[in-house]
Amino acid sequence: MTVGILALQGDFREHLQVLQRLQAPARLVRLPQHLEEVDRLILPGGESTTIGKLMVAYDLLEPIRRRAGHDLAVWGTCAGAILMARQITAGEARGQPLLGMMDIAVQRNGFGSQVNSFEASLSLPVLGEPRFRGVFIRAPVIESVGAGVDVLGSLPETGTIVAARQGRLLAATFHPELASDDRFHRFFLEL
Amino acid sequence: MAKEWGKNMETSTWTNKIGLPQMLKGGVIMDVVTPEHAQIAQEAGAVAVMALERVPADIRAQGGVARMSDPELILAIKEAVTIPVMAKVRIGHFVEAQVLEALGVDCIDESEVLTPADEEHHINKHAFKVPFVCGCRNLGEALRRVAEGAAMLRTKGEAGTGNVVEAVRHARAVYGEIRRLQGMDENERFAAAKTIQAPYELVRQVAESGHLPVVNFAAGGIATPADAALMMQLGVDGVFVGSGIFKSSDPARRARAIVEATTHYEDPAIIARVSRGLGEPMHGLEIGAIPQEQLLAGRGW
Numbered sequence: 001m002t003v004g005i006l007a008l009q010g011d012f013r014e015h016l017q018v019l020q021r022l023q024a025p026a027r028l029v030r031l032p033q034h035l036e037e038v039d040r041l042i043l044p045g046g047e048s049t050t051i052g053k054l055m056v057a058y059d060l061l062e063p064i065r066r067r068a069g070h071d072l073a074v075w076g077t078c079a080g081a082i083l084m085a086r087q088i089t090a091g092e093a094r095g096q097p098l099l100g101m102m103d104i105a106v107q108r109n110g111f112g113s114q115v116n117s118f119e120a121s122l123s124l125p126v127l128g129e130p131r132f133r134g135v136f137i138r139a140p141v142i143e144s145v146g147a148g149v150d151v152l153g154s155l156p157e158t159g160t161i162v163a164a165r166q167g168r169l170l171a172a173t174f175h176p177e178l179a180s181d182d183r184f185h186r187f188f189l190e191l
Numbered sequence: 192m193a194k195e196w197g198k199n200m201e202t203s204t205w206t207n208k209i210g211l212p213q214m215l216k217g218g219v220i221m222d223v224v225t226p227e228h229a230q231i232a233q234e235a236g237a238v239a240v241m242a243l244e245r246v247p248a249d250i251r252a253q254g255g256v257a258r259m260s261d262p263e264l265i266l267a268i269k270e271a272v273t274i275p276v277m278a279k280v281r282i283g284h285f286v287e288a289q290v291l292e293a294l295g296v297d298c299i300d301e302s303e304v305l306t307p308a309d310e311e312h313h314i315n316k317h318a319f320k321v322p323f324v325c326g327c328r329n330l331g332e333a334l335r336r337v338a339e340g341a342a343m344l345r346t347k348g349e350a351g352t353g354n355v356v357e358a359v360r361h362a363r364a365v366y367g368e369i370r371r372l373q374g375m376d377e378n379e380r381f382a383a384a385k386t387i388q389a390p391y392e393l394v395r396q397v398a399e400s401g402h403l404p405v406v407n408f409a410a411g412g413i414a415t416p417a418d419a420a421l422m423m424q425l426g427v428d429g430v431f432v433g434s435g436i437f438k439s440s441d442p443a444r445r446a447r448a449i450v451e452a453t454t455h456y457e458d459p460a461i462i463a464r465v466s467r468g469l470g471e472p473m474h475g476l477e478i479g480a481i482p483q484e485q486l487l488a489g490r491g492w
Binding site: 007008009010011012013014030045046047049050053054057078079091095108109112113114115116117118119120121135136137138155156157175178 | 199200201202203204206207210211213214215216217218233234236237238239273274275292295296297298320321322450451454455458
């Protein structure tokens with residue numbers, strides 16, 4: 001098993017460091033041929049507009065879409081979750097390319113600008129106790145999910161969905177790669 | 192619209208402040224002077240834009256006091272794009288910074304490109320919720336800025352010249368000094384902290400981790416895709432391009448090419464392909480031909 005990390009832009013090295021600590025074989029993915037030996041893929045945090053445009057320019061959308069959820073488990077964090085969504089309800093840049101493979105509707109920058117970025121303790125039953133420290137940076141909001149999607153956790157105060165799963169597709173609106181807690185990564189490795 | 196905050200939710204933590212630049216890594220931040228420029232930058236794949244009234248090449252050419260941009264312009268640029276918007280304040284001008292924070296910019300650049308407002312003190316950046324980026328020429332300057340609360344660094348280079356030589360000098364200085372610290376024994380680090388005039392605690396942290404405590408981009412003189420990839424190979428986390436894009440003959444195309452070269456900085460075949468037929472780069476200046484008092488990198492202390 002090799003985990004690919006999309007390395008077009010963003011905090012892909014932070015994901016790589018967590019996987020190295022877990023001794024999970026991992027490689028950076030910048031071109032379609034890098035996907036060939038990969039059976040799991042992480043879409044990191046970053047700027048979804050930038051990453052989306054580079055995915056189009058380097059022919060990465062189709063090969064990922066074709067395999068995602070089947071022989072390729074995919075996990076998007078923050079910008080990655082935006083790219084996975086079937087629908088962007090607000091804050092979409094003109095011509096934003098999307099993988100559009102997970103039945104969730106997402107609002108970009110759902111909490112406001114950078115000064116509204118925050119940390120919160122999250123109850124995520126699939127990860128058990130204690131609560132998971134969620135780092136939210138210009139985070140998107142998952143506004144609704146389709147019938148085949150399980151909600152994995154919400155902000156207790158507002159009910160805002162922060163993580164969801166659809167079979168072998170996983171989305172989180174925060175940054176587990178910035179927490180010193182590898183439980184979410186281990187959960188993905190078993191998906 | 193901002194959602195309602197709960198007790199459990201803590202805003203603008205240090206992790207949040209250094210986290211924004213982490214999300215910009217591997218990307219290109221572009222200087223823009225109009226909402227139309229901002230859209231061109233976003234369309235080309237910029238990770239953020241720096242909103243200002245004049246690019247550094249024009250500040251250099253026109254002279255006079257360079258200040259924070261008109262809030263009207265910053266708001267119009269914020270309205271035009273969905274990517275983060277940064278803006279510059281004069282060194283030490285904490286009220287300009289308060290204004291930019293009130294406008295909701297995503298990051299403030301306390302910049303030597305503008306005319307300094309205080310020749311002794313930089314802004315106490317811990318006092319703000321918004322993250323700051325500051326320039327540096329060497330490790331000591333970098334760590335002094337971090338001690339003041341900078342959540343991101345950029346090597347200064349020499350803005351508005353289209354000449355990468357100073358950016359290279361500053362990046363080599365920063366990373367070379369980190370490598371030297373790593374080679375020192377524990378006792379030597381105290382003297383090293385004194386020599387580079389940086390807080391010992393940060394010197395120790397850098398010596399042990401082998402990297403800066405915050406993200407570091409290159410700035411000041413990057414004009415071509417190869418310049419961007421050069422800085423990335425020297426070890427920076429991303430690049431700022433100021434005058435280099437909108438002072439060239441085909442800004443949209445050059446912007447796109449610099450974005451691709453920054454992502455694929457280790458792949459010469461891709462850098463070669465994106466560098467073909469880009470038209471005229473900005474004309475550029477020989478550093479030695481600039482009068483000493485007009486060099487910007489020496490501003491900041």
